[in-house]
Amino acid sequence: MGSHGIRDRVAIVGMGCTPFGEHWTRSADDLLIDAVGEAVTSAGVTLDDIDAYWFGTQASGVSGLTLSRALHLPHKPVTRVENMCATGSEALRNACYAVASGAYDVAMAVGVEKLKDSGMSGLSGTAMPGAGDDSRGEITAPANFSLLAPAYAAKYGLAGEEMKDVITRIAWKNHVNGARNPRAQFRKEVPLERIRSAPTVAGMLGVFDCSGVSDGSAAAIVVRAEDAYKYTDKPIFVKALSFVAGPADGLLDPAYDFTTFPEVVASAEEAYRQAGITDPRAELALAEVHDCFTPTELVLMEDLGFAERGQGWKDVTSGAFDLDGSLPVNPDGGLKAFGHPIGASGLRMMFEAWLQLRGEAPAERTVKSVAEGRSLALTHNLGGGPGECVSFVSVVGSQLTE
Amino acid sequence: MAGLIAYGAYVPYHRLARTDVAAALGGKGGKGTRAVAGYDEDTTSMAVEAARGALARDGLRARVSQLFLATAAPAYLDKTNAAAVHAALGLDPHVLAADMAGSVRSGLGALVTAARSPVPTLTVLSDLRIGLPGGSDEVAGGDGAAAFVFGGHRNGAPVIAEVLAHDTVSDEILDRWRLPGAPVSRVWEERFAEEIYVSLADKALTAALDHAAVDIGSIDHFVVAGLHARACAAVRRTAGVRPEAVTPDLAGAIGNAGTAQPGLLLADVLDRARPGETIALVVLGDGAGALLLRATDALPAHRAARPVASQIAAGSAPMPYTTYLSWRGLLDREPPRRPDPEPPYAPPAHRRTGWKYGFVASRCEKCATRHLPPDRVCTSCRSVDAMTDEPMAHVRGTVATFTVDRLAATPSPPMLVVVVDYDGGGRFRCQLTDATEVDAVIGARVAMTFRRTVTAAGVHNYFWKARPVRTGETEGTH
Secondary structure (H helix, E strand, C coil): CCCCCCCCCEEEEEEEECCCECCCCCCHHHHHHHHHHHHHHHHCCCHHHCCEEEEECCCCCCCCHHHHHHHCCCCCCEEEECECECHHHHHHHHHHHHHHCCCCCEEEEEEEEECHHHCCCCCHHHCCCCCCCCCCCCCCHHHHHHCHHHHHHHHHCCCHHHHHHHHHHHHHHHHHHHCCCCCCCCCCCCCHHHHHCCCEEECCEEHHHECCCCEEEEEEEEEEHHHHHHHCCCCEEEEEEEEEECCCCCCCCCCCCCCCCHHHHHHHHHHHHHHCCCCHHHHEEEEECCCCEHHHHHHHHHHCCCCCCCCHHHHHHHCCCCCCCCCCECCCCHHHHHCCCHHHHHHHHHHHHHHHHCCCCCHHHCCHHHHCCCCEEEEEEEEEECCEEEEEEEEEECCCCC | CCEEEEEEEECCCEEEEHHHHHHHHCCCCCCCEEEECCCCCCHHHHHHHHHHHHCCCCCHHHHCCEEEEEECCCCCCCCCHHHHHHHHHCCCCCCEEEEEECCCCHHHHHHHHHHHCCCCEEEEEEEECCCCCCCHHHHHECEEEEEEEEECCCCCCCCCEEEEEEEEEECCCCCEECCCCCCCCEECCHHHHHHHHHHHHHHHHHHHHHHHCCCHHHCCEEEEECCCHHHHHHHHHHCCCCHHHECCCCHHHHCECHHHHHHHHHHHHHCCCCCCCEEEEEEECCEEEEEEEEECCCHHHHCCCCCHHHHHHCCCCCCCHHHHHHHCCCCCCCCCCCCCCCCCCHHHHHHCHHHHCCCEEEEECCCCCEECCCCCECCCCCCECCEEEEECCCCCEEEEEEEEECCCCCCCCCEEEEEEEECCCCEEEEEECCCCHHHCCCCCEEEEEEEEEEEECCEEEEEEEEEECCCCCCCCCC
């Protein structure tokens, strides 16, 4: 028994990503057709070259038919996967394993979500079924993640205003990055004071502390590493894929203190082991993390090992995770500014790693770390909420390990 | 000896100031406040809270043989509301649970039935009074519940008030009525029934006094309840009791809770009556009834943990009149842009009755970890099917973290949500009710309360919420 990574055994050779946003005139089919089209063009292949598909969506369709019908795929295996907000990452993980196993030569991971058609605020279209006796009680996603803020502030001695400053800084940073991204949902910088004084949605969280509710799709083509250069000069090699579903005991167990996601800690440790990373803050060129709400990103900086426990807020404040910081986090704007169509987000994160590691990101948001010699990127995706969540961590790199 | 062995009262937290009604609608306004059932309360949930108070004493719950719920505002028709109360109290399945629902007089009926009953009987009086905006039923009405356990037959529970006598007279009289489905009552010209009621009260009281061989001048607490305010006042004035024996009707502070009013007034008297004192309760409505009780030496040691007066004192600052109207469905407000709430499904709700209604969690037999909700697999040692029931309704807790959800669909936004760590272990995330944002803080002490969380697709969803433990509430009581 044991977990065996597939370091350097598969590579991503093509990717596509639609702009994320309010696509009132386009359907989920339209979006995935565009993302898939861009991916095959980028890899220089046609759909006939794809042997199998892993398709991720939370609520914009069921079964493989959602993809095969839209593309009229001729009798290909299509597996629909769902793992809440980590759905896109889960599709990629399964496609990678399918190729690594030798079962297929070329696999595609596709993620899509159409949230705006519901007409509701927030993730209403993706409500999780409860126990059926309705004793759990409805709590919205921002409320769920806002539980982190008072707990973190109390544990590390931040006054309410200080805590608000920290999360405001995170939102501000991600809007700065998103403003430099033509595919992002929100493409304007937002002044700190406007973020800070925005109407509150839940707890300490204002509207600018919440990720964008949007529509979008992204896709990736996966091949064996040894085949990668047949498709592109700049493949991205998969170094680590790690996924955990937690025991969901944080809402049962008073020992859980709402200042960490133990699931993220576990999945990060496993990913670093697979990738051979010992100092993520120094070794990674960039990280795309699941900033569904601003306190989430703060806690993730500590859980992913980018900051010491209780010190993450200082690193946030000092700009360590800014575009020009020592470890750029969410250079594409993150869920905050890029938008968060559930099933697509994990693949969108990978798309940013793809662009940055290949040196193809727009100049105004290209991270310096790649030119300085770093070649690894991390993507992190979680679903659920504090106390009960799933977490995915990948590490990808532009170089094969010697 | 037979008699009353326990009682409890429930006055909801919220208040409406009568001057605010006048300020909104014009007119002179009135004095004082009325009690207002929360947006998450109905006669069933208030009945549960009152009955929990009555059954707080160790061992009493197991003695109850039947349960009657009296209300003029039943949460359901066809379906027995007392069954939900029965489930929330965790009573034995063989305990009869039945409604006495529809008329305000059912409160008197339930009291007398319980007093006469040969088996220990829990009787709960609960009402939620609605009038049209600005009308006298709105401003004079009130919401609340009271519960009484009569019995003491061969079961060792001390009698706190002996039943000396009772009498009822019935009379078909069209002074107040409400068609099924109508939200509010209609009343005949008030002076019409006044003389009739005074006469009926005299008949019932005289019969009871004669039966008990008690002189009217020796009554120490004279309680008169009924929705006909003029008639009640006349009975108080003319019955012949000593003036100092006439008890206040609490209308200024909480209004008239209709079916529950005789229960609330009686509970208030029991909160302070001294051993040996005689209590006469007269109830008007479609006739009259009289119940004579004498407090025993056991009363002071077995009073309700939450006296009526302290619940009145612990009431909220007056709520906005518009909030009251929207809670009662008289003012339709724009809902949030969220999906309609889901109703509970019948089979899972039935499978988990102990949890959903009784707030019965589980405790691992191997490692003693508490699980809310009950689990089959222990979250700590992962033992399977090694759990015992763990009633949690009476256990208090401390807020570990919290939020204010301004997006969630709730009749009273914003929704307050707390993660509660219970004394002795266990954690649960739930709503915080009877509270404002200042009450949602880390470290706040909370107690559990039975509520109607939402009504969706015509189904009431009952479940438990946390409420702040108010100053003056002693630890160890609920």
